[in-house]
Amino acid sequence: MGWSTWSFVRRSPTAAKVMAQADAMKNSGLAAHGYTYVNLDDFFQKCDSNGFVVDGFGRWTVDTAKFPNGIKAVADHVHSLGLKFGLYVTPGIPENAVTKNTPIQGTSFHAKDIADTSKTERNFNCKHMFFIDYSKPGAQEYVNSFANLYASWGVDYLKIDGVGAADIPDVQAWRKALAQTGRPINYALSNNLPIANAQTWVDNANSWRTQGDVECYCSGQPNGVGYPLTRWSSIATRFNSVASWQQFAGPGHWNDYDSLEIGSGDQEIQDITGMNKNDIKRTQITLWSMAAGPLILGTDLTQLTSATPAAGVSTDKTILFNDRIIAVDQDGKAAKRIVNSGGGQVYSKKESDGSFVVALFNTNTSGSMTVSVNWSQVGFSGSGQVTDLWSGNSGGTVANTYSATLRPGETRLIRVVPGSGGGGGSTVEAEAGSIAGAAKVASCSACSGGQKVGFIGNGAANFVTLNVTPSAAGSRTLTIVYTLNGSRSFFVSVNGGTAVEVPLTGTSFATPSTKTITVNLTAGSNSVKFFNNTAFAPDLDKISVN
Template sequence: MTGTTRVRALAMAAVGLLIASAIPLLATARPAAASDNGQSVRPAMGWSSWSFVRRTPTEAKLKAQADALVSTGLRDHGFVYVNLDDFWQKCDDNGFVVDSFGRWSVDTAKFPGGIKALADHIHSKGLKFGFYVTPGIAKNAVTRNTPIEGTSYHAKDIADTSKTEKNYNCKNMYYIDYGKPGAQEFVNSWARQFASWGVDYLKIDGVGSADIPDVQAWDKALRASGRPINFALSNNLPVANASTWRQLANSWRTQGDVECYCGPGSNGSGYPLTDWSHVSTRFNSAASWQQHAGPGGWNDLDSLELGNGDQVGLTADQRRSHFTLWAMAASPLLLGTDLTQLDPVDKAMLTNDRLIGVDQDGVAAKRIVNSGVKQVWSKKESDGQYVVALFNTGTSGSASVSVDWSQVGFTGSGDVTDLWSGSHKGVIADSYGATLRPGETRLIRVKPADSLKVSAPSRAEGEQS
């Protein structure tokens, strides 16, 4: 074992022990027909380049964020993926510049060492490397009629030039006709290339119902690549196809981007990264997708915009609610902020292992109260305890939010711990309530009294703040 490999193995073992000690065992009940590729037994955690770096990723920027994951201690709390999103590719007037086998070429001005060198650096830090692609085959590959690696077929043999795929960068991507010989082999060649570069996570973007053949092809290709790769789908996927996404992939974006594109830079880049309206719309999608999440496949609510304080566009209360909803939904936790400028308030949030444990428990919560700005979510973990989140989703005015234990799933009394503060609130009878500021949340763990060695509750009223 090399020194680099040893460092990575030790770091990942430490992360595994930390997460295992912070959370209960996975619940045994799980949705049917999950992907059996062995990936993402728990939701992925890490960082993605899109929100902050946006259209200007470089080797130096990615290395700096990877280094910051380590130096800030976030890696040791489970944030291990460093995901390079779009705009790593080179374009000309006809779309993507391609290599000799019709695959996108790396923009070497941005990544002079190539993608493998970047992945190697990330791996040397005990981290994992994520990458990005969209469905289809590039116009330049078809124009040049590039060969498909390892076959006698060429790009024109598999391209459906009557239809163009969704692409957010160079565009000019044709559909692939998967009824044609060579189509699967083309995707296989791309997956082998990514595996040889050290990719651990692949996001395929611009996916809709019409792209199910592409998702099937990429699922097959990644399994055959010789490397374990976490397979993520994006974005705003239709819930009508949820069972298909779950069977083929490890996560799927349930809505469009969480970014507001309201910053002062080009294409709305820069701070703020998001706003409360973009976050709060996730409450409804999390509720509608809830039944489809479970080990091996997760409802992805998009980037977690914690790390840079108020300038991201959310107050501290809203950021805690943002994190709480993502954790209750068991969404992947992929940070979108600049980790080289980590705000101390946000660092305390992100290193709260009680919150991380709620996300990593393998259970997506149900919404049990939805009344105006008042929402309550609940989930039962495998040890019989419940996690309950109360929210005031409004932007003005306090709200008194309460829930009966019978709505949560048990009756009588419960022993309550506040998960944000870690404070023990004692045994509370019948119901729980809190007065919440606009955008504020309360997150508690409740152990039903029938599992306690006590004869009576010590108090009967809910906490008021």
């Protein structure tokens, strides 16, 4: 999770611009929600008529007009904010290095010893990059010296661009080079990598771009600089990519669907008649999150801290700061497409706690449509307790089939907890409830869904109310999952009735404990309020009704 210069800053990065974006990531609250990397893409280098200007060992040099104190000064600023810094490279060796026959650091070899001057690599800036012949001694050492230079600057993330099947030796060499630096560096490949070589990307990198750029280059300005940054068609092509590449995603190795164009307001999306821009934004981050793909923003983050932000920025904040959506992305699981019919698509993945996350999309550009999915397609049968992850509202207990009527480009993202059948069993996450006063959602790695609700109690205004919907009335067992170090009490009220005190003990706010009580529920929706008017209550993870 983080930000890259390419979409908005594009071809004119400077130290001041990158540091301003890093400051905005920190000060806007993005960092507190997990956004970490500040990545400097292309066009930081110095060029002449023969390509990249090189240092004494044949490596790229920095354009000091843009970065007067070098790259390390920028990385140091980023690190001072508690963030991480990323940089960019492409395969090959510069023509200027070969022309000057620069030595390869730490060896007796030179640039001409390893260059294959019969072929030129793809490069999008200075160009003039020759292939490297990795059968020659000194080739790996050259890449090692490049990686060591970047590590000395404090690089935490490396994007190697212009990569294709012909560059597999470069991909492997850079993997080895990064490893020998001794510095943890996230390794990302770009772009439009062939799926035929997917296992190679998995074996060598942390992420890989599955398609070309999400940017539309449709501003009408030179090189497509400026707004809008993207359009619906550029996002919509990712649906098939998510479905095709799903099998290759896994911990430490992710399919990358390119930048999220959210954070600059409505100007970031090209107008399209009949479609709502906020629907498009929510669909983009929902699809990326269902795929567990990197969430790398491409927008102007200073809009998030501006006293006079562009139209739509306040909505962008609610989208980017929704921790329920972020948790879906960070769960380490890539969803499968289970419905693809007439523009209606559904993706599903099973969470470690046994719940399922399901996303429904209307990918058409006109006309609302009802998108439906059977629970049997998702992976269970019977009924399930539904929570809308965008709003946090309970959808009640839904039997057999779930449907949503969606505008063109709209999405519905739900978490469903399978029930126990006719008895109406259900589980409800605390963070999905109605949270009042000072009570708030907090991270909890051991908790269901990775979150809990804390700061309940110590005043009548601070409480959480959860809705459960059994299929029949009766006496039920309510299991309360909580965290606590010491002794505290919940007061529990069902449907506004007389509250019952539930004294609890625990040994850690990081380790969930359970307590069961008996409650009487009516048919249909029941509200269960957790509070303590005079003292702090435990933190609440979830409740289950059997």
